[in-house]
Amino acid sequence: MTGDPSTTPRTRGTATFTPLVVGVAFLIAIALRFTAPSPLWLDEALSLHIATGEAPLSDALRQDGHPALYYLVLGVWIDLFGESDAAARALSGVVAVATLPVLWLAARRHGHATAVATVLLAGSSPYLIRYATEVRMYALLVLLIALGWLALERAWEQPTTGPLLAVAAATAAALHTHYWSFYAVAAAGLIIASAGWRNRSQVRRCISILGAMAVGAVTFVPWLPVFVDQLRDTGTPWADRARPTEVFIETLQGIGGNNRFEGETLGILLAFLAVMGVFAVGAARDGEVRLRADVPLVVRLPVAAALLGLGIGSLVAIATAGAFEARYAAIAIPFILVLAGRGAAVLDRRARTVVIALMIVLGFAVSIDEARRTRSQGEEVAAAIDAGVAADDVVILCPDQVGPATTHYLESDVTRRAFPSGDGYTIDWRNYLDRATTTDPVGFADAALADAGDGAIWFVTGLGYRGLDQPCATVQAHLSSQRAGQQVVGLTDVFEGMYAIRFGAS
Numbered sequence: 001m002t003g004d005p006s007t008t009p010r011t012r013g014t015a016t017f018t019p020l021v022v023g024v025a026f027l028i029a030i031a032l033r034f035t036a037p038s039p040l041w042l043d044e045a046l047s048l049h050i051a052t053g054e055a056p057l058s059d060a061l062r063q064d065g066h067p068a069l070y071y072l073v074l075g076v077w078i079d080l081f082g083e084s085d086a087a088a089r090a091l092s093g094v095v096a097v098a099t100l101p102v103l104w105l106a107a108r109r110h111g112h113a114t115a116v117a118t119v120l121l122a123g124s125s126p127y128l129i130r131y132a133t134e135v136r137m138y139a140l141l142v143l144l145i146a147l148g149w150l151a152l153e154r155a156w157e158q159p160t161t162g163p164l165l166a167v168a169a170a171t172a173a174a175l176h177t178h179y180w181s182f183y184a185v186a187a188a189g190l191i192i193a194s195a196g197w198r199n200r201s202q203v204r205r206c207i208s209i210l211g212a213m214a215v216g217a218v219t220f221v222p223w224l225p226v227f228v229d230q231l232r233d234t235g236t237p238w239a240d241r242a243r244p245t246e247v248f249i250e251t252l253q254g255i256g257g258n259n260r261f262e263g264e265t266l267g268i269l270l271a272f273l274a275v276m277g278v279f280a281v282g283a284a285r286d287g288e289v290r291l292r293a294d295v296p297l298v299v300r301l302p303v304a305a306a307l308l309g310l311g312i313g314s315l316v317a318i319a320t321a322g323a324f325e326a327r328y329a330a331i332a333i334p335f336i337l338v339l340a341g342r343g344a345a346v347l348d349r350r351a352r353t354v355v356i357a358l359m360i361v362l363g364f365a366v367s368i369d370e371a372r373r374t375r376s377q378g379e380e381v382a383a384a385i386d387a388g389v390a391a392d393d394v395v396i397l398c399p400d401q402v403g404p405a406t407t408h409y410l411e412s413d414v415t416r417r418a419f420p421s422g423d424g425y426t427i428d429w430r431n432y433l434d435r436a437t438t439t440d441p442v443g444f445a446d447a448a449l450a451d452a453g454d455g456a457i458w459f460v461t462g463l464g465y466r467g468l469d470q471p472c473a474t475v476q477a478h479l480s481s482q483r484a485g486q487q488v489v490g491l492t493d494v495f496e497g498m499y500a501i502r503f504g505a506s
Contacts, residue, residue: 022120025360029100029123032364033093035371036133039379040085041496044135045404048088049426051075058226063428065234067223069176070137085135092139096132099139102146107338109153110299111345113352114277118341120356121273124363126257126266127326127333130370137177138330144174145184146334149305152188152209156195159205164212171216176223180313184331187308189213191301237432239323239466247314247324254326255336257366266362273355274336276343278303299342302335376496377489378405384488384500385458386412392455394448397424398475399436399468402460402498417448419468419475433467441474449482457483457503462496479503 040048050060051074061068074091081087100119107118122128131138148170155163174181189210196206220227253259256267278299309331317324344352344359381402385395395416397403403424407416418424420432420439428435448457459479461472479485483503491499 025120026123028364029129030097032129032367032371033096033132034086034090036085036089037371038373038375039377040088040135040405040408041376041378042401042405044088045378045408046426047071047074047135047137048078048083048408049404052078052083053426060426062226062229063234063426063430065230065429066137067176067179067227069173070140070178073140074135088135089133092134092136093132095143096128096139099128099143099146102143102150103334103337106146106150106153106334107341110338110342113345114338114342116341117344117352117356118338121270121340121344121359121363122337124360124367125255125333125337126263126363126366126370127255127329129363129367130257131327131330133371136327138327141174141178141181141330142333144170144177145181145331148174148184148188149302149334152192155209155212156205159208164208167209167212168216171213172219173216175217175220178328178330179227180309180328180331183313183316184305184309185213185217186312187305190308191304233430234432235321235429236323237429237466239325241321242314242317242324244314244318247310247317250324250326251310251329251332254329255333257363257370262362262366262369266359266366269359269362270336270340273340273343273359275339276346277339277341278343280343280346299339302338306332306335306339374492374494376405377492377494377498378402378496379409381406381460381489381498381500382409382411385410385414385460388488388502389414389458390455392453393458394452394455395424395458396445396448396460396475396479398459398461398472399465400424400427401465401468402462402496403427405496406460406498415451417444417451419444419472436467436471439471441471442478445475445478445482449479452505454505456505458488459485459501459503460498461500462498463491476501 046064047070050057050064051071053060057068057071061071074088077091078088081090100122103122104115104119107115128139128142131142148167151163151166151170155167157163171185174184192206192209192213196203252267252271253263254267255270256263256265310329313328313331314324316322344356347355389395389412391414393414395410395414396419397406397416398419400418400420400422403416403418403422404426407423407425416423416425419441420435422428457479459476461476463469465472479501480503483505485501485503487499488502489498489500491497
């Protein structure tokens with residue numbers, strides 16, 4: 001499936017970056033992948049609590065809605081390097097660094113200039129840097145998608161045991177990392193099947209590759225009971241139904257690093273380069289880029305993989321009232337970056353150098369800006385509680401979604417009650433909105449008052465949680481009607497803002 005070398009862009013050397021400049025850029029890129037001074041936010045703390053919790057992993061993930069591989073790897077990593085924020089995040093950082101040479105290999109078949117441009121764009125990508133600094137599975141998913149792409153390419157060229165086993169392994173690993181990889185695997189299967197349909201001489205080769213993918217998929221069978229429970233009971237209760245335009249805009253903002261002007265500008269530039277990578281042939285002698293209507297096979301493959309994967313996933317989300325978040329675009333990011341690298345490679349040397357330098361500077365600027373932002377007030381709230389809590393006090397976490405980032409830093413052994421259920425250490429997403437709307441907030445507050453007795457109540461909450469703002473406001477109002485309250489932590493404009501009120505003893 002590599003195509004005729006004559007169809008790749010004609011270039012006249014690579015960008016004129018000196019080894020010193022490239023070396024400094026990569027040092028910055030690597031450093032940023034391990035730079036996240038912010039406290040853990042909800043998803044990160046929840047991942048860590050699941051990986052280190054006492055409950056069996058299958059039971060914990062029945063409540064959370066994810067497959068198990070990342071949590072197993074994280075558990076082993078923590079056993080080796082400890083549970084500190086930096087240690088836990090370093091797993092994603094290491095994975096993200098390992099992704100760069102894989103992208104080089106994937107892009108190299110498009111030409112040396114494309115490989116150089118792709119790795120420079122990937123190294124400075126705010127998307128890849130962001131998920132390199134989170135205790136989440138998305139950096140691992142990007143790596144597995146890139147490895148799967150390489151494995152499929154090599155299996156197509158040489159469908160022998162080794163490459164086919166690599167296809168099976170990459171398929172299995174991706175499926176056990178994130179459920180959106182289902183759509184990436186489906187896209188790959190459709191591409192392979194289409195190749196066999198269009199060229200009957202390749203049918204046996206296609207059957208071998210599809211068989212290897214099927215072997216990888218079979219490893220998911222033991223997890224099916226958990227998956228079925230998740231499918232029936234969890235969903236995405238924290239967000240509204242995805243819309244087609246939302247998928248496009250969220251992806252554009254995601255690859256640019258944020259939804260501010262700088263991130264959106266970078267996202268638009270990357271998308272423009274990717275489109276150029278699809279249609280451009282190369283730089284003419286006068287410096288103008290020539291376009292072509294017939295897209296060569298070597299380019300159609302990453303285009304199909306990106307669009308089919310995201311397209312299938314988006315249609316399923318829309319049909320099932322599911323949500324879409326930019327992080328799900330991890331299944332398409334390797335293809336987008338390679339196409340953008342190809343788009344940069346068709347420019348003449350001077351234009352290519354300017355464009356890539358601009359993208360690197362903008363990417364690092366967005367990444368540094370994001371790295372210095374506080375993601376959660378959980379640590380601040382926990383410190384305030386620890387400074388004044390007494391043995392008989394009760395901590396209310398409303399909604400429970402403010403719980404993981406707070407309890408992660410809370411050192412006091414104090415009674416905790418989370419709305420609609422639990423103690424805030426983890427979250428039970430099963431039938432979440434139904435439980436939130438059927439749990440009586442006044443009764444919940446009265447139960448906490450009874451638990452506290454003569455002790456104080458620490459009420460921790462935030463705003464903007466789907467379906468929870470009104471119940472939590474009711475809990476706060478009822479507590480205010482029973483006791484005098486004093487705000488101990490104020491809400492600030494951060495990603496996961498919170499505030500805390502201490503209601504004194506009656």
